[in-house]
Every structure is written in C-alpha cells, then in structure tokens.
Amino acid sequence: MALSLIVNAGLMALPIGGCLGTLFGIDAHRAATGQRPLFAPNPNDPDENRGTGSSGGGHDSTGGGHESSGGDVSDNGIQTYPYCQLSYGITPPSIDGESFTLNPNQWNVKKDSDKGALCMNVTTFNNMTYPTKYSAPDFSVTWQFDPGPETNPVYAFPNIMVDKVLPVGLDDMQELYLNVHWTYGVGDEIATTTDESELTANNVNTNVAIDMFFDSDKEKAQNSTSAKYEVMVWFGMFGPSTQPHGYGTIVTTNQINGTKFDLYSGTNTATDQNVLTWVSEKTVEQFNGNIYPLISDLYNLTGSVYPSKTDYLGYFGFGSEAFSSDKNVTFGVTNLEIGIKT
Template identity: 50%
Template structure:
C-alpha cells in the first residue's frame, strides 16, 4: 500500500506564518520491503523554495533548524515516538534532512543531476534503514547542538556521491545550525563538496523503506532558515 492522498495535510502558501516556517503536516504509509537496489519507496517531505538557494558553501553562514517530528503506529498523529513499538512492528524508515549539491548552479537544484547528495539523519528506525557506506564505517564525527553525528559515504544507483550524517541517538526535537556539517565536508576530502560547490536543494522528511502496518509520520513544527 502506498501513501493515501487523503492522509496528506496540505495548506495554501498564504497560511505560512513566515518565509522560513511551514505549516504542520503528516502522512500515513505502509509498504512491503523493496529491492536491495531501490529499498526506498517514497520520501514524504517539505522542500525549501527560497531565493536563498542555490548558494555557494563559501557564502553559507547558517542553516538554522527548529523542528519537531513524531512517528506512530496507525493513522493518527502521536505526541511522542515509541521506538520499541515501531521496531516490534517491523517499521523501517528514517527522519532526515536531504540536500543536493553540485559545482554547476543549475544541476545543484536537481535531485537526479546533482553530483552530491548530503543527508542528515535525525533518526534511524529499524535494521534495514541504513546509510550508504555503513559497512565501511564512519569517516568523521561532528557534534551539533549537543547531538553527535557520524559520517558515512558511498555511491548510489545514480552514481552520486552520498554523504550521510547519522545521529547517534534519535533526535525528535532539534533546534540548531547544521551548516557546520556542510562546511566540514569542504575541509575533509578533495572528492567531497568544496567551498565553491552550490547547495541547490534542501528538504526535510522521511524515507519510507517498509512497514507491516500503517505508520504515521507527523511534523507539528518545522522552520528552516538559510543565512548567507
């Protein structure tokens, strides 16, 4: 079963409180396990649509997040996430910031044409929801807003370099600047994004791998503020 459109909350742009905040939204989904080559069925998300991006990393000062998400069994929003209940019901998913970057300004805005995909996983739920490159071990560690993130890297089926910062512990409420996770990359490796690479695509959501039952991903609070 895919995402039921009736379970998706939509708002007109006029209801956005500010240019950096989004209204609450939620989605209910249920999928069988996918193939090894394409394990993710969907990525329900809110994407930043702003004149602040594309932006070169050398001009990027802050990416301030202020968000709260929950995951629960069934079709209703829940107040808090019970990880054990999700695991007991074989839920495989994550909660993540998804970004795409490229040295070409236009390509950086495309999730399929960009050279780099950089993700920040705030939660990993289940044993099958794994970042690309996990088997090779973490290549770096960074602490942001008192949360520890480990970096994994590899290539996806589109031959994009995927760099995934994974939180050591699930972080349901996050308020802080994640720009250091991008600027760290430009100082690490010549095959990673550089200071002249453009960040052209930024979204927040959840990769739906699989679940035996209906699960509801809810985002009661979301603000993303890109500062140059």
C-alpha cells in the same frame, strides 16, 4: 547580504490511512463528519496530475502540478486535503509568493502496485492568515508498504522542499538554522512521542532526514539526478533495512547542541553520486541549532568524494524515506523552521 527562509509548521492531528483497508475505513469516517471523501476527485486536480513520480534518482520534489485551492475549505479559508498521488507539487499561497513545496513523492511506486499506499495530509490557509509570513502548512504522512527488493528498498520520500532562495554557494552561507520537532508512530494519527519498541515490533523500516544536493554547476545542483553530491542528515533511523551508503565505517564525527553526528560516505550506483550521510547517534525528535558545520566539515576533508566550498547547495528538503512496515505508520512534524543565511 542576508538570504533567509524560515518555515514553521504547527501540526493538527488529522488522521489519514496508509494502506487501502484503513483508507476506506477513514473514508467512511470523513463522509460521516461532512468531510470530502479521500477518493473523491479534487476539482483542481485533473487525472493527468496523478501520474508517476520522478524520472530517476529517487528524490523528485516537483510533481504533476501546484495545488492552491480545492479540498475542504472552512469559512476562514482553511483548507485540508489528503494527497495520495504518486508525485504532486503542493505549493500553498503565501504572503511573499512561493516559498516551499510539499510532495508525496512516491518515486518508486508504480500505478499498478498492490504492495501498500501512502498519503500526505496538508492543511493550508488560503486567506494567508498564517502565524507569520514564513509559516508552512501543517502536514503529516501515513503509509504502509511491503518490503521491496534489497537492491531498491525505498518506495517514497515524502517531504517539504525549500523554494525560492536556492541555489546558494556553500562558502557564501553563514548559517543553516534548523528548528524541528517530529514524531513517528504506528497507526493513522500523529503520535505524541516516538515509541521505538513499537516501531521495531511492527518491522518499520524508515528514517527522518534532511536531503541536500550539491554541485559546482548551479543548474545541476538543483537536479537530484544530475548533482554530483547528495548530502543527508538523519535524525532517526529505524529497522535493519534502513542504512546509509557506506554504513559501518565512520569517516568523522561532529557534535551540535549536544547531538553527536557520525559521517558515512558511499556511492549511489544508480545515479553515480557521492552520498555523504550524517547520522545522529540516537533518535532526535527535537533539534534546534545551526547545522552549517555539517556542511563546512565536508569541504575541509580530502578527496574527490567530498564537495568543495565553491560548490552550490541547490536543493534542501526535509522528510522521511518510506521503506516498509507491517502496519500503517504516521510521520508528523509539529514544528519546522529553516533559515538559510548568507
């Protein structure tokens, strides 16, 4: 049989501020142009849904609710709304039902934190007039945080998560197709291209990554804190604080469609998970190819720190880990397609 999900995102450059000073400035601009103020309550978003992030592990992708209406709705049913909650599942309507969920996922930010802020801007089509039935909403993330403690430097993992088709056995997969185009830039708008020197000048520490969880148990594979293995694929790594577990010792390498990936292996002591991270040799804003070999390579390695081909993939998310930055930065995804086929 064939089991597939294709997610396609075409991103509008809608600014949204990351630190409070800029957020208020943008708030004034939105009010002047007739848009909903950033800090006005969403009628479908009660206060209790603005609560804390994950209960542990650092990669909670479900939130306090599932948003399907509210925000600014135009005559043709297009909704644009910024989500600044710590954790909130945004599941837009789709032709075939739920197929993906977006989340600001500020799992390591406390309500009383004064060290920065993060907002995810999502544009959805309430009348479901997406280009295809697999199209994802446009989204971007703007944030700014002061450096955290060396032992716990990540504040958030805003991401889009694949729903409905998981879990799936690793050995049952024939292809894990990915077509993505993203950029990172200093400021409140989506950059045309990533200027790495500007990110360095502003002490930006972040990455752009796929995050997956594996386990021999189907239920545990779907839980970010219970799964035995966390497997990541990094397409961008910025700043000295942004390093994968086990960084410094390359286990093996693989090359897909001209992109070389190095594998690092380590342990997340907070969750007692084996963390396996493929890091692209250089920043890759655009990638199109089958990344399943990055999974099959793992269960061909020897040792208990590597998953088995009889294990399950229970979670797949694409996003950016927010470490720290001197100024607001914006992560934008202008195209995203994901196909998981068995």
